[in-house]
Amino acid sequence: MGGAQDGAAERARGLAREAVRQLAPEELALFEETAAAYFDDPRQEGRRTRPEPLGIGIDAVLIGTLTQFALPVAAAVVSNIATDALRREGRRGRWWRRSRRTGGAEGGGGGGGDNPFAAPGTGPAAVAGRPPGPGELERLRRIAHDRATALGLPPAQAQLLADAVIGGLLAPPAPDEEENAS
Amino acid sequence: MSAAPAPAAGAPPGMPHPFRMPSGTSLRFALLILSTSTAMAVALGGAVSTAAYFGLGGGVDGLADALRCTAEHFPDTAADPGRLSRICPLPDLGSGTAVELPALAALWLAVGAVYWLLPAYRVRRRRLRPLPDTLTGIRSTLAELVALAGLRCRVRFVADWRDPAPTGLAFGRVGRRQVMLSGGLLQLHRQDPEAFRAIVLHELAHLRNRDVDIAFLTLICQRLFVTALALPMAVTAPFALLVAVVLMPGGLLYQLLLIVTQCALAATVVLTGTAVLRSRELYADARVAVWTGGAHALRRMLTAQQHLDRPGRRLPPALRPHPAAARRLAALSDTRLLFGFGPWEAFGLALTCSLVYQQLARWTEEAARLGSSGSPLSAAVPAVLLGGGVAMGVWRATLAARLDGDRWRGAHRTGLAMAAGLVMGTFGDQVRSTALALGLADSLPVQLAWWLVLGAVGYGYVRWNAATARLWAPAVLAARRPLRLVAAGCAAGVALLSVWLAHAYAAGSPGFDLLTPPRPLNLLPTPLDYLGYVFSTAFVLPPPAGVLALVLLTATLPLAAPLAVRLSRRSRVRVPGTGPERFLLRPLPAAHAAALLAPPVLRPARAVVQGAVFGAAAGLGLWLWHLCCAVVLPGPIVRLGAVVTFYPVAFAVLLQLAVGFVVAWRQATAELRAVHGVLGTLGAGLPLPLAAFTARAHFACLHWGSGHLACRPAPDLELALTTTPLITVWTTALALLLLPAWTGLRDRARR
Numbered sequence: 001m002g003g004a005q006d007g008a009a010e011r012a013r014g015l016a017r018e019a020v021r022q023l024a025p026e027e028l029a030l031f032e033e034t035a036a037a038y039f040d041d042p043r044q045e046g047r048r049t050r051p052e053p054l055g056i057g058i059d060a061v062l063i064g065t066l067t068q069f070a071l072p073v074a075a076a077v078v079s080n081i082a083t084d085a086l087r088r089e090g091r092r093g094r095w096w097r098r099s100r101r102t103g104g105a106e107g108g109g110g111g112g113g114d115n116p117f118a119a120p121g122t123g124p125a126a127v128a129g130r131p132p133g134p135g136e137l138e139r140l141r142r143i144a145h146d147r148a149t150a151l152g153l154p155p156a157q158a159q160l161l162a163d164a165v166i167g168g169l170l171a172p173p174a175p176d177e178e179e180n181a182s
Numbered sequence: 183m184s185a186a187p188a189p190a191a192g193a194p195p196g197m198p199h200p201f202r203m204p205s206g207t208s209l210r211f212a213l214l215i216l217s218t219s220t221a222m223a224v225a226l227g228g229a230v231s232t233a234a235y236f237g238l239g240g241g242v243d244g245l246a247d248a249l250r251c252t253a254e255h256f257p258d259t260a261a262d263p264g265r266l267s268r269i270c271p272l273p274d275l276g277s278g279t280a281v282e283l284p285a286l287a288a289l290w291l292a293v294g295a296v297y298w299l300l301p302a303y304r305v306r307r308r309r310l311r312p313l314p315d316t317l318t319g320i321r322s323t324l325a326e327l328v329a330l331a332g333l334r335c336r337v338r339f340v341a342d343w344r345d346p347a348p349t350g351l352a353f354g355r356v357g358r359r360q361v362m363l364s365g366g367l368l369q370l371h372r373q374d375p376e377a378f379r380a381i382v383l384h385e386l387a388h389l390r391n392r393d394v395d396i397a398f399l400t401l402i403c404q405r406l407f408v409t410a411l412a413l414p415m416a417v418t419a420p421f422a423l424l425v426a427v428v429l430m431p432g433g434l435l436y437q438l439l440l441i442v443t444q445c446a447l448a449a450t451v452v453l454t455g456t457a458v459l460r461s462r463e464l465y466a467d468a469r470v471a472v473w474t475g476g477a478h479a480l481r482r483m484l485t486a487q488q489h490l491d492r493p494g495r496r497l498p499p500a501l502r503p504h505p506a507a508a509r510r511l512a513a514l515s516d517t518r519l520l521f522g523f524g525p526w527e528a529f530g531l532a533l534t535c536s537l538v539y540q541q542l543a544r545w546t547e548e549a550a551r552l553g554s555s556g557s558p559l560s561a562a563v564p565a566v567l568l569g570g571g572v573a574m575g576v577w578r579a580t581l582a583a584r585l586d587g588d589r590w591r592g593a594h595r596t597g598l599a600m601a602a603g604l605v606m607g608t609f610g611d612q613v614r615s616t617a618l619a620l621g622l623a624d625s626l627p628v629q630l631a632w633w634l635v636l637g638a639v640g641y642g643y644v645r646w647n648a649a650t651a652r653l654w655a656p657a658v659l660a661a662r663r664p665l666r667l668v669a670a671g672c673a674a675g676v677a678l679l680s681v682w683l684a685h686a687y688a689a690g691s692p693g694f695d696l697l698t699p700p701r702p703l704n705l706l707p708t709p710l711d712y713l714g715y716v717f718s719t720a721f722v723l724p725p726p727a728g729v730l731a732l733v734l735l736t737a738t739l740p741l742a743a744p745l746a747v748r749l750s751r752r753s754r755v756r757v758p759g760t761g762p763e764r765f766l767l768r769p770l771p772a773a774h775a776a777a778l779l780a781p782p783v784l785r786p787a788r789a790v791v792q793g794a795v796f797g798a799a800a801g802l803g804l805w806l807w808h809l810c811c812a813v814v815l816p817g818p819i820v821r822l823g824a825v826v827t828f829y830p831v832a833f834a835v836l837l838q839l840a841v842g843f844v845v846a847w848r849q850a851t852a853e854l855r856a857v858h859g860v861l862g863t864l865g866a867g868l869p870l871p872l873a874a875f876t877a878r879a880h881f882a883c884l885h886w887g888s889g890h891l892a893c894r895p896a897p898d899l900e901l902a903l904t905t906t907p908l909i910t911v912w913t914t915a916l917a918l919l920l921l922p923a924w925t926g927l928r929d930r931a932r933r
Binding site: 026027029030033034036037038040041052053054055056057058059060061063065068 | 309311314317341342343344346347348349350351352353365366368369370372373374377381384385397398401459463483484486487489490503504505507
């Protein structure tokens with residue numbers, strides 16, 4: 001499962017980086033460190049940072065960084081894709097087991113791609129996967145938008161971010177991302 | 183002392199430099215440590231003793247029987263504690279000190295361990311990462327800011343990339359200081375570089391002010407106190423009351439007082455802790471202002487913050503770890519606000535010290551193996567904590583006012599607050615609570631009289647410090663090592679307070695109503711008999727010569743100020759660069775600086791001579807009155823002499839005080855009126871006791887004839903020489919309390 005999580009994280013990081021590159025390129029300088037800290041412990045995502053009693057005590061200065069929104073939105077989208085793939089693989093697995101019992105030998109592109117021992121949903125198809133259809137894209141865009149607004153982004157900006165993240169799904173991966181993935 | 187700071191732009195003349203005198207944070211921190219330590223030690227010690235008692239088979243019945251027996255037999259055996267302990271053997275609850283001091287040690291071990299491990303835990307829990315070297319822009323800015331801060335220690339910057347709020351935090355233990363920069367703050371470097379610099383400088387200022395350890399120890403103390411004492415106390419208090427109601431009705435009052443005391447200490451710990459944190463923020467802001475010549479970016483952020491600080495949105499100001507933005511802005515504009523020492527601080531210090539006085543005195547007595555409970559040494563620890571804190575606060579406020587060409591106007595109210603704190607703290611005294619529970623407490627008039635004595639000690643202490651600081655201010659401002667003078671002044675005050683506190687608390691031991699005072703005290707109505715008793719014990723049992731000399735030296739310390747001013751002026755001529763300019767944010771014109779070094783007008787010789795002349799006149803009047811009475815109407819004096827044998831002493835004291843008031847009243851300027859009045863009292867003490875005794879002797883000669891025992895045609899010089907110094911000294915001590923109170927009230931009425 002660690003490999004799957006790394007793959008999902010890499011994919012989400014790539015989507016978020018692409019969105020930041022499009023919408024706020026000046027934030028790219030600090031993107032990698034922020035993303036590394038974010039994926040270091042994703043369980044922290046929903047938790048609010050406790051106010052520091054020994055901090056400077058000024059909360060009137062607000063920093064509008066896109067990175068802090070792009071990472072969880074991209075993670076939500078990738079997680080949703082993975083969940084869908086898992087569900088599909090589950091259905092296919094049930095059909096495959098049934099066909100094996102009946103002696104059929106149809107298909108074979110399980111969750112692990114060429115590896116028959118891989119768990120369902122861990123292969124590249126589940127995360128990078130094949131390009132989603134228009135209906136699925138719309139659903140993912142809505143998910144991204146909802147996640148962004150839930151994080152406190154205004155609706156117009158949430159829409160922009162959702163578009164950028166979903167656009168990243170369709171675009172070919174950037175050369176440096178390919179290098180990272182390999 | 184900071185080195186070569188940049189003067190704050192726009193600071194008006196007379197603004198004191200915030201870092202040329204010890205900060206107020208340390209004062210509040212000392213109070214916090216005191217209240218936490220004592221509360222925890224007593225509570226833990228009590229819990230351990232009780233657990234040991236019940237664990238070894240003790241029962242509630244044994245305790246109840248012992249209390250009942252003590253209440254019954256105490257009036258008959260008050261003078262013989264050994265007999266009382268034989269009749270009513272108390273259950274063995276263990277030695278208090280033997281349990282409490284290890285509890286205290288355990289507490290501080292725990293605090294030390296948490297302090298040591300906390301930085302690593304924080305790095306781990308918050309997943310802080312070292313700031314990468316690849317961020318060259320941020321790195322170079324940070325290097326520039328560290329150089330500006332002039333830090334002697336190495337600072338390691340770590341990042342909390344997940345925190346989107348622009349914030350920082352200075353933390354780490356000694357030698358391993360770290361500054362955390364949040365992800366939001368690092369983004370701010372690009373968006374608003376000035377704000378980034380202001381926030382980082384604020385955190386570096388905490389390191390420079392050396393208040394990081396204070397802040398973390400404060401937090402640790404607060405949390406440890408809440409978890410180890412406040413919560414268990416809140417849970418067990420109702421049960422303790424229930425047990426008292428059902429099994430030991432006599433102990434209900436004791437339990438109630440104990441709970442009230444613990445609540446008061448808990449409130450002190452919480453309020454003092456937040457006061458420490460607020461104080462350090464103000465000083466960090468001030469440091470940024472000194473470094474950057476005004477802290478304009480910080481002001482901009484605080485102005486924006488001001489709109490968020492609407493009342494009702496947050497905790498009450500006294501419970502917040504940060505001061506309100508408006509106050510921070512005000513302190514940035516007016517550094518005099520950092521030097522304020524007001525009634526609340528004095529009240530808190532006095533209340534805490536009074537609540538824990540008996541404990542600290544008992545520990546000191548047992549540690550130093552002191553025989554008597556009235557020794558000044560037994561009051562040394564509370565006097566150092568209370569007296570040191572109050573004296574330092576008064577000196578700071580007085581010096582800041584002096585730099586502004588004014589005088590500190592809070593002495594009267596602060597003195598009253600200290601008196602109130604000392605009095606209120608006696609409700610938490612365990613000896614008194616026990617006496618109350620046993621029905622052996624003194625009557626209300628005696629209690630009120632004792633509170634009067636204790637309050638007078640507190641009030642007089644503040645006034646003495648205010649007068650001393652005002653007189654010594656020019657010497658301090660001109661001295662090469664000004665802090666040494668301030669420390670010496672505070673030490674003298676502490677010595678004086680330890681003598682006063684020891685006497686006052688010894689006089690307040692419960693049981694006066696069980697005593698049969700000797701004649702003529704038994705003829706006086708309550709509480710005059712009690713006050714007479716306190717006064718008499720001071721005469722009959724005068725302190726050792728060393729203590730008396732110490733009291734005299736410290737009480738007359740203000741008079742040495744003109745000499746010190748002259749000496750410091752000479753040394754200033756030899757060493758350039760010393761003077762009042764060091765204590766200000768902006769240089770002063772030469773004339774203004776010279777005015778700051780001018781000593782307040784003090785004419786000690788004139789006041790003493792005036793007092794002696796008025797005293798001689800009053801003595802002559804007393805003598806003539808006695809002669810007239812002997813010839814015309816001897817009855818009143820005969821009756822008075824029969825009731826109060828040493829009535830001339832009382833006459834001498836009252837007339838001395840009256841002369842002191844007249845001398846004070848004759849001072850045209852308001853400056854140092856009380857000091858002149860005290861000196862006048864001293865001067866009047868030279869002729870008045872002799873005149874009073876001679877008047878009585880001559881009355882006897884005229885009324886009863888020359889063969890009467892009391893008749894002495896020539897003045898009794900031997901008696902006068904032995905009693906005059908005592909009467910004069912103690913009347914002057916009384917004047918030290920009464921005259922400043924009178925001048926304070928008079929000044930207030932005029933304003």
